[in-house]
Amino acid sequence: MPTDQYHEPAHELSEETRTFARMITSVIEEAEAISWYEQRISVEKNEQAKAIMQNAQNEEFKHFGMDLEFLLRQKPKWREMMKIILFSEGDIVEKGEEAED
Numbered sequence: 501m502p503t504d505q506y507h508e509p510a511h512e513l514s515e516e517t518r519t520f521a522r523m524i525t526s527v528i529e530e531a532e533a534i535s536w537y538e539q540r541i542s543v544e545k546n547e548q549a550k551a552i553m554q555n556a557q558n559e560e561f562k563h564f565g566m567d568l569e570f571l572l573r574q575k576p577k578w579r580e581m582m583k584i585i586l587f588s589e590g591d592i593v594e595k596g597e598e599a600e601d
Contacts, residue, residue: 516574523570530564533557 505525510518537557544550572579584599585592 520571520574523567523574527564527567527571530560530567533560534564 505521506513506518513521534557537553537560541550541553541557544553572582581599585595588595
């Protein structure tokens, strides 16, 4: 099945790297879906339709979180950086700078 998610020949990549690329693609797709639902919800007038879209968006958030957690388990250094940035108080940019150090 052809795909443009690889920048190197797929047959030269390890299975681990191909799985990683698939999960990165999944994170991107989930983020796009979250954004699409956010836009639809913001303009929808029918309350029942809006509620259904909000429910669907919540599913996308769950999938995004699961995908991200998978990636963080594969990259311990990323997890350490995210521990400093996510779910913390203070300036986000400062936290990002701290995480790089």
